[in-house]
Amino acid sequence: MLFTIQVNNKKIKAEKGETILSALNRNGIIIPTLCRMKDFTPTGACRMCVVEVEGRERLVTACSQPVEEWMKIKTHSPRVITARKTNVELLLSNHPDDCLYCDKNLNCELQRLSEELNIRERRIRAKKIKPRLDQSSPAIVRELSKCILCGRCVRVCEEVITSTSLDFINRGSLTHVGPAMDRDFNFSSCIHCGQCVLVCPTGALHEKHNISEVQENLNNPDIIKVIQYSPLVTTDIADELGIKYNREFDRILNSILRKIGFDKVFTTGTGTDICITELAAQLKEKFDNKSDTPLFISACPAWVKFAEQFMPSVIPQLSTVKSPQQITGVLIKTLVAGEAEVKPEKIFSVSVSPCMAMKFEARRDGMMRKGISDVDSVMTVRELGRLIRLYGIDVTNVEPEPADDPMAGRSSSAALAEVSSGMTEAVIRLLLYSDLNKDADKQLFKKIRSGGSFREAAFLIGQNEVTTVVVDGLTGLEKLKSSIASGKKYDLVEVMTCPGGCINGAGLSFSTSKNDIKSRAKTIWQADESDAINLPCKSPVLRNLYDKLIKENKEISDKKIFYTHFEQRKVLL
Amino acid sequence: MSTEVDIILRKYKPGRREDLIPLLQEIQDDNGYLSEDTIIKVGAFIGLSTTKIYGLATFYDQFRFVPAGKIQIKICHGTTCFLNGSQAIINKIKEETGLMPGQTGRDGIFSYDIVTCMGGCNNGPVVSVNGEYHPHIKPEQLPELIRKLRYIIEND
Numbered sequence: 001m002l003f004t005i006q007v008n009n010k011k012i013k014a015e016k017g018e019t020i021l022s023a024l025n026r027n028g029i030i031i032p033t034l035c036r037m038k039d040f041t042p043t044g045a046c047r048m049c050v051v052e053v054e055g056r057e058r059l060v061t062a063c064s065q066p067v068e069e070w071m072k073i074k075t076h077s078p079r080v081i082t083a084r085k086t087n088v089e090l091l092l093s094n095h096p097d098d099c100l101y102c103d104k105n106l107n108c109e110l111q112r113l114s115e116e117l118n119i120r121e122r123r124i125r126a127k128k129i130k131p132r133l134d135q136s137s138p139a140i141v142r143e144l145s146k147c148i149l150c151g152r153c154v155r156v157c158e159e160v161i162t163s164t165s166l167d168f169i170n171r172g173s174l175t176h177v178g179p180a181m182d183r184d185f186n187f188s189s190c191i192h193c194g195q196c197v198l199v200c201p202t203g204a205l206h207e208k209h210n211i212s213e214v215q216e217n218l219n220n221p222d223i224i225k226v227i228q229y230s231p232l233v234t235t236d237i238a239d240e241l242g243i244k245y246n247r248e249f250d251r252i253l254n255s256i257l258r259k260i261g262f263d264k265v266f267t268t269g270t271g272t273d274i275c276i277t278e279l280a281a282q283l284k285e286k287f288d289n290k291s292d293t294p295l296f297i298s299a300c301p302a303w304v305k306f307a308e309q310f311m312p313s314v315i316p317q318l319s320t321v322k323s324p325q326q327i328t329g330v331l332i333k334t335l336v337a338g339e340a341e342v343k344p345e346k347i348f349s350v351s352v353s354p355c356m357a358m359k360f361e362a363r364r365d366g367m368m369r370k371g372i373s374d375v376d377s378v379m380t381v382r383e384l385g386r387l388i389r390l391y392g393i394d395v396t397n398v399e400p401e402p403a404d405d406p407m408a409g410r411s412s413s414a415a416l417a418e419v420s421s422g423m424t425e426a427v428i429r430l431l432l433y434s435d436l437n438k439d440a441d442k443q444l445f446k447k448i449r450s451g452g453s454f455r456e457a458a459f460l461i462g463q464n465e466v467t468t469v470v471v472d473g474l475t476g477l478e479k480l481k482s483s484i485a486s487g488k489k490y491d492l493v494e495v496m497t498c499p500g501g502c503i504n505g506a507g508l509s510f511s512t513s514k515n516d517i518k519s520r521a522k523t524i525w526q527a528d529e530s531d532a533i534n535l536p537c538k539s540p541v542l543r544n545l546y547d548k549l550i551k552e553n554k555e556i557s558d559k560k561i562f563y564t565h566f567e568q569r570k571v572l573l
Numbered sequence: 574m575s576t577e578v579d580i581i582l583r584k585y586k587p588g589r590r591e592d593l594i595p596l597l598q599e600i601q602d603d604n605g606y607l608s609e610d611t612i613i614k615v616g617a618f619i620g621l622s623t624t625k626i627y628g629l630a631t632f633y634d635q636f637r638f639v640p641a642g643k644i645q646i647k648i649c650h651g652t653t654c655f656l657n658g659s660q661a662i663i664n665k666i667k668e669e670t671g672l673m674p675g676q677t678g679r680d681g682i683f684s685y686d687i688v689t690c691m692g693g694c695n696n697g698p699v700v701s702v703n704g705e706y707h708p709h710i711k712p713e714q715l716p717e718l719i720r721k722l723r724y725i726i727e728n729d
Contacts (some may be wrong), residue, residue, distance in 0.1 A: 147647070158625075167628030180623040181609060181638075182631075571687065572623045 006072040020073065023050055029075055032084060032113055033149040034201060036063045038514070040159065048113070051075050052084050059083055085117045091148045092119070093126035095202075099206055102146070102203040107510045109201035110148060115286045127529025131176060137185035139192040139208055139359040144176050145206035153177060153196035160499065162474045163306060165190040176202075180572040189309055189571050193302035193497045194356030207356055207507070210377045211387055217348040217377075218261045224342060227257050228407070229352040230268040230417040233381055235520065236354060240385035240509035241395050251400030258401065260391045264336060265403050268351065269410025270545070271328030272417050273536035275299060277546075278321045278562055279423070280430045283492055287464050294490040298566070299323045299421050301361035303498035306474060308569040320563045322374075324417070325351050326356055326367050328407060329374035330561045335406060335549055344369075350377045352384045354418070354505035357497070366564035369371040380507030406549055409541040412531035418503035419521045420472040421448040421455065424494045426536070428468065431461045433535055439514055442529070449525070453499065454479040468492040473499030577603055578611050588620045603702060606637045634688055642677045643686035644722050647701040651690035654697035658712075662698050663687060665712040670718050682726050683719075 007029060014023035018040065024031055035046035044061035051062045054072040059080065074080060092114060095504040099105050134142035149168070154177060157166045165188050169178050179188030197205045217223055234253050240244035254265045283295055296319045298304050298553040307314045322330070329351065333344040340347075351358065361367065379387070388395065402408055413429065416422035425445045432440040447457040448468065453476030458467045467490050471480055474497055482492070498504040503520045533539050551557055581599050585592050593615070600611055605628060616623045630636040637642040648666065650659050667673070670683045693699040696708030702722065 164622035164624050167624045168632075169629045171626055171633075180627045181612070182627070189624070572609075573616070 003069045005067060008073070008075055010122075014067045016067075016293075018067055020051060020053075020065050020067045020071070021059070022072075023067045024062060024075060027327075031062055031075060032116065033063060034113065035152060037119060037152055037155065037199060040155060042112045042469070043151065046148075047087055048084055050080060052077050052080050059453065071501055076446065080332070081117070085119065087112050088117055088119060089107055089122075089124050092122060093124040094128050095148070095249070095316075096145050097122075097126065103141075103206040103209075104200075104203035107437050108203060132179075132337045134184050135208065136187070137190060137192060137208065137360070138363045139194060139356045140185060140190070140197060141206055141208050142178070143187060143204050143206070144178075145204075146202045148179055148202055149175055149177065150201060151177075151201040152201065153205055156195045156199050160473060160475065161191065161193055161195055161497065162477065163189050163310070164198065164297050165192050183572070189573050191302040191305040191309075191497065192357040197356065197509075198506050201525040207380050208359060209383060210350075210359070210379055210392075210463045211383050212388065213377050214348075214350055214379065215390075220348075222346065224264070224340060224347045225262045225345055225350070225469075226264045226266065226332050226336065227262040227350045227352065228266040228268045228271070228325070228332070229253065229257075229384075230325070230354060230418070230502070231272070231410065232354045232418045232505075232520075233384070235523070236381045236508050236512060237384055237388070239468060240381055241388065241517065242511075243395060248400055251402060252395070252398050253399050254403050255401040255463070256388060256395060259393050259398070260387060264332075264351070266328060266332065266336075266407035267410050268324050268328050269414035270407035270539075270541055271324035271326075271331070272414035273411055273539055273542045274327050274331075274562060275321055276345070276413055276417065276423065276426045276430060277536050277542070278435075279319055280427045280561070282319055282321065283427060283466070284431065287493065288465075292491050293317050293482075295319055297427075297492070297494045299397070299417065299423055300357070300496050301355070301364075302357035303474070303495040304514055304566060305357070305360070305569070306497065307495075308566055309571055309573060311477075312568040315566050315568060316521055318566050320565060322367070322564050323361060324357075324414070325353060325378070326361065326564070327372050327562055329367075330369065331407065331434060331556075333369065333372060333374055334556050335545075335553060338553065338555075339406075342374045348376050349374070350379060351375045352379050352381065354381055354502050355498075356380060356481045356506040358507070364564075366566075369561065371480050381509050385509065405541075406545055407541065409533075409539060411497065411536050411542070412528040412534045413536055415524050418502040419449075419524055420496040420499075421470040421494065422501065422524075423444070424448060424492055425468055427459070427492065428459050428466065430535055430537060431466075432459070433537065435462045439534065452476070454483075466491045471495040474495070475499075578614055582614070582618050584689075585618070587618050590619060590621065593619055593621070593626070593629065594633075597626075597636060605613055605641050606639060617697055634686065637675060637686070639677050639684075640681070642682050643726050644683050646683070646685035646705055647688045647691065648685060649689070649691050649693070649697065649699040649701075650687045651694065652696075653694040654690075654699055657697040659698040661712045662700060662715065665715045666719075668715070669716055682723060 002013050004011045005014045012027040033047050034048040035043055042064035044064040049057035049062040052074040053060045088485055096300050117478055123436040129145055154166045165179050166177055168175050169182055212556045217531045218225055234250045238249055257265045286295055296318045329349055337344045359378040362378050367374050413426035416426050429440050430567045448455045448470045453473045455470045458465055469490050471477055528534055536542050578600055585596055601607055612626050616626050633644050648662055666685055674676055674687045691699050698710050700707045700710045
């Protein structure tokens, strides 16, 4: 039901049941918000969105107050603006003055608000808190001095990720955000997914930087510098650098990376193709053995840690195939090292990924051979953007170049794996193709491509019916648990920690909007429609690897390097 | 100790969030403090993460996470006691015991907490020693009081 309300002496249409804020936003009136997150229930904690409602003594938070017919609202009256300004001034009263050195400089919401509200001096002075810097996590740094206690990270961790590793500790001026028993991140149940970093309005939570480590190695002439990047990086780095993406940019990135000083550039997509092939083999083996335990895809490192902590019964069912990044990494340290006739320790291998948990995964126990890690350093897309700017490369003026052999290309299935349900689709498609020797109908996969956080579908491959389920975001796990408890049998289970998949990863550019993320899945699906190499088995790069390079290399011909192990983790849950 | 927690847990129904505070209070009354083990146990019982329980318990002054001393002193820091000079008492106690609020000495004899109101506003500043109230305390009385208490414990 629509009705009119009066805002700033003008009439606007509002809908029954919506909040004041949504009515205002729809009518082109912008109000600052801070603790608000889209698709979450409002808390009204920060009081940045206050408005004046005639007849109400106090200011009203627009984000949480339902709009009513009689309302006469003032959104930018002197009283409202003073209140908002005082709010920000109070937040700034004990905030460190180091914007220049802050990780979130130019991306900070507090900075933007104080600029918008024209704050030009520190009017209110309070004692600055100097808590210990928590650098214990391989992925996330917690700088509590910059925390404004908006509670976004706490809510994302509880409501979206469901690991509930963060909460408010203590009360009043001593309040801070931290894991159980006020421990550091590495002792907590944090799964390093980094969704808290994406929502943090300030620099209180940010990724652990590996740039200086990478730079140091780039300057070392005795070392071969190798980089791999995942299929999503090309589109997102274009966003980060502020240029328009086209297909050509896939190849331009290769020469940009070479200009920075990397000797070899590979695509992680080749590793994804291997991952898909190995997974399909495992699934086929499962059917050959007539086993009825499900196979859980373990390509998402945050989900793997989640399972190791919260669902230990699932650990034996986790696929032992390494993630694409680690597969590419281990091939670099074996094949590429062999070709270049250097020892693997003389190779410095960097990976650029849209995921923050990959930083953690590269440090995992089973991710090294003979004491040499498969991947030495993992950077987010934001860090790569910084590196490109640091080396002063004019990205509009670079000739496209191919990536390096033997991991120069990928199938379009590999890009699909960046979207939730993509890995399942790729595995099923590969099995269908090897069974019927023709491409599967794309309509088959409609059911798992979209629709809620828990999506089931069954496929007929040869004589076998393969039941699959896609858990898109960890909130879908509850349904999975109850479904399994009620006796339902699954063959292939895919779990993605970030809702939507890697396209919503925490390592992506801050400048990427949520709408861009949605359209990115469509772009990937569309590219898949027209790509001739739409399956790993059709990729010449992969055939060369499997039929020749891996087969002929005695050290790795047993393919053991593509497999790892998982074990239960004892942390405070 | 852990079995005592189990006995208390048996009195409650599992999975009820509303029981959390009474449950923690009962455990603390019985045990003197909330250990990490009890927080994990209560978390599993109520169905909440330890992070949430620790967050809630630290919100309230009444819960402590290290064992209390044999002599547990509570100093009121409510409005009336504050106006009557409780800050001077706190400073003096810090000086005498060398401890910070919430800490327990290595010998396990003393521990003190700052609390917000004990309901004795007309007698402020109020100090409670093992549940016994001492009204109108002055800072200069404290060294004598602490010496006496230490003597009692050491010769018990």
